[in-house]
Amino acid sequence: MDGFLAGKVVAVTGAGRGIGRAVALACAAEGAKVVVNDYGVSLAGGEPTSQVATAVVKEIEAGGGRAAAVTDDVSTMAGGQRVVDTALERFGRLDGAVCVAGILRERMLFNMTEEEWDPVIATHLKGTFTVFRAASAVMRRQRSGTLIGFTSGNHQGSVAQANYASAKGGIISLVRSAALGLHRYGVTANCVAPVARTRMSAQVPMELTEIGEPEDVAALVVYLLSEPARREGITGQVYTVAGSKIAVWAQPRELRAAYVDGGWTPERIAELLPGTVGTDPMPLLAHLEELAAAAAADHRPNA
Secondary structure, three states: OOOOOOOOOOEOOOOOHHHHHHHHHHHOOOOEEEEEEOOOOOOOOOOOOHHHHHHHHHHHHOOOOOOOEOOOOOOOOOHHHHHHHHHHHHHOOEEEEOOOOOOOEEEOOHHOOOHHHHHHHHHHHHHHHHHHHHHHHHHHHHHOEEEEEEHHHHHHOOOHHHHHHHHHHHHHHHHHHHHHHHHHOOEEEEEEEEEEOOHHHHHOOOOOOOEEHHHHHHHHHHHHOOOHHOOOOOOEEEEEEEEOEEEOOOOOOOOOOOOOOOOOOOOHHHHHHHHOOOOOOOHHHHHHHHHHHHHHHOOOOOO
């Protein structure tokens, strides 16, 4: 089968539904052999079933492609390793690892419990780490490969999803660390922040004016996994894809600085920080009233 990913082997977590499924199908359509991982849980993280992963494998095989299902929980080290081992056992190599798996447990910070914090961090952030950890060891030996993490615009902060926002911010730092640490071995790492109609986006308490379909996101992922993207040296980047829009996020950097002789005191800071160093306006603060009104009205976009 010819295509953008002809001859490649790609593993996709969270591939049973939504964006992950679209990514798995798109990779297969572009010639890749695909490891389809999905623990098969509900949006809240319960009721696991293996059927969602095997159903996607059957779709790929019906279209003439090759795929293997893995139903392990990638929030465990063994689960992440199993995804990579399956690629090696079934297809002999691993060229791309795409970590889409995620759950939501929405709660205001002052009411959030440990039971609502830990599983979200484990599924999103640790689930990306476990696969990246196992995949990077293989890619280092191959001296080639691509890692793709999934973040969100919520990495800027969230009113009622501090757990999710923290995980998504951590994934960006993990991806940038992978890009730096694996560059010498020919391995790239990038992040995608999708805005698409899924089970998860249906939980956003406001109307999303820029939103697309999972297939829009899948097209970007296919490109980032491809040799043309590798030849361009694309690594350590965060891209948003929202329907017809693709955007790149800025790299973290200092904006302004002040210096003082003789050491800082609270008085000197009070004198220099507001006017000289200043602040970087937080865009979401301007939308707090809109967010609160939408949440109160339970106004959510169509799934």
